[in-house]
Amino acid sequence: MMTLKLVIFDCDGVLVDSEALANRELQKALAEEGLVMSMEEVVEAFVGRSMKAVVDISGQRLGRALPDDFLDRLQVKTFTKFKSSLKPVAGIAEVLTGLQDMPYQTCVASSGSPDKMDLTLGLTGLKAFFEGRIYHAGQVARGKPYPDLFLYAADQMGVDPAECLVVEDSLPGVQAAVAAGMEVLAYATRGQDRKLATAGGMVIKEMHEVIKYLQEPCV
Incomplete structure (x- = not known):
């Protein structure tokens, strides 16, 4: 692996x-x-x-x-x-700060428009974590649940898809990550645990579990 x-x-x-x-x-x-x-x-x-x-x-x-x-x-x-x-997702700032001290690159790959992400990430103080590494569905032929956007992001970052971990909260997003051959943590907050797990995501309920997973990967 x-x-x-x-x-x-x-x-x-x-x-x-x-x-x-x-x-x-x-x-x-x-x-x-x-x-x-x-x-x-x-x-x-x-x-x-x-x-x-x-x-x-x-x-x-x-x-x-x-x-x-x-x-x-x-x-x-x-x-x-x-x-x-608008507020940031609970615990995400701590996760992003923690990742800065770990040997992982980070980026964003979202179905949202550039204008929307510029606003939301700016309002929540998270944009600085991803400057120059924010990718959107308008850059690929097919959006989620197709793998195109995640594959594009990995290519832009110079990383093999098999070396990527995706953090997603939607069924199309989990399906796209799985189709791209990537590991995926499914942040389940809307009662979609079973659907996200069935699609191939490892369900998490708290953002700090991202750091825990990276420290002790479940394989």
Whole structure:
């Protein structure tokens, strides 16, 4: 088995506690377009996917395309909510600080847009941990659950996929990491333990478990 060299973090729900805030805004915006979904349905359908996928899936369910300015209007409302309420995921700052004293590279590979990550990582004080090492779905042909983004991140970092550990919280993200041939820790906070484990993730409930895993890898 190859030695781990790179830890790849998802952003939403792993670094920043943004998903509940963003999902509520998405739920309201879709309802205004006539697509009424419960929060559970929103999470099931969209969490971990790119906004292009959100638009495509929503259009399929509606039977028509969403307005051209849908994402722009949604972004304004979501960013406003972030500016007033966004916080880092509990314990993540300590994990990132601890990793600086360990022999691992780090980067971000997220379905979120560059503008969104620039805002959320900046607001939470986490951007400095990843300067120049933030990758997004717009840089690859296919977003999660396909492996393209994680493989791209590993290539950019000069690391073999088998030497990567991914920290994810969504089913598409875990599926993408597994498809990329990477180890994956599944941060389960929404009752998805079984789904994430079945997809191939090693479930963790607290962020400090990332450091514990790297100190004593479970193989």
